[in-house]
Amino acid sequence: DAMVIQNPRYQVTQFGKPVTLSCSQTLNHNVMYWYQQKSSQAPKLLFHYYDKDFNNEADTPDNFQSRRPNTSFCFLDIRSPGLGDAAMYLCATSGGEATNEKLFFGSGTQLSVL
């Protein structure tokens, strides 16, 4: 059974049109992460939540926002997508911020910007 679920699997949006990606988890994990992975590149951390505590990476563009209404769900909002935002967006969870925790990833949402 899938433990970290991302919807939709593929998302197409227009340049400048807001889009929301969703992630849910059945692991009851405290920490949820959003990564951006462009073609043939390493995943790059955008931000993470420890419970409701939001942590933004210093180089994450302001165009990217996130919401976590409860433990199970986390959303990635892209306010005005540009062509450079086309990428795979990966959601991940871990049980805590302890350094020996594994990360569990969803299947990703492939975003295309037209």
Add this chain to the structure above:
Amino acid sequence: KQEVTQIPAALSVPEGENLVLNCSFTDSAIYNLQWFRQDPGKGLTSLLLIQSSQREQTSGRLNASLDKSSGRSTLYIAASQPGDSATYLCAVRTGANNLFFGTGTRLTVIP
């Protein structure tokens, strides 16, 4: 800043061969190293996690080693199968939420 490198970027082997994937990192002050598998257009599946105090971890046909002082890790795959074809990424953890990924090695196992 931590940099993680994986060489080669792509590798093709005939079915049944044993193979080694390499990962190197520039800052040896890591907490752990994790190997992931990524199928085309899919998310990441965790394969093995090695704590900084450990030298190796094994799971089935997979064996991962870690030499923290030299900044190197290897992933050994025994008796490769076509189903092993995927991209393999390594990632090092340097803090509570700092996970640095390499760009991966794309493995093709030829039947």
